[in-house]
């Protein structure tokens with residue numbers, strides 16, 4: 001296998017080329033890393049839900065690979081814009 005580095009959707013990724021059949025192979029781990037980076041911007045409307053004694057927002061399915069259950073996130077609120085932001089640490 002010959003290894004080369006390529007640009008895939010703006011992300012560097014290693015590509016392994018078979019010298020016989022010229023097939024190109026990617027490592028699953030690296031393909032997933034690129035896929036996670038190329039998830040499109042998400043803007044959607046959600047209904048606030050009650051979760052125990054808290055009010056919660058559910059995340060759209062496209063973000064389930066980005067934000068995982070149990071992961072710690074930073075939550076901030078801008079009262080001027082009335083904007084709630086959830087940021088990955």
Ligand SMILES: [Zn+2]
Pocket residue numbers: 018019020021022023
């Ligand atoms: Zn081959």
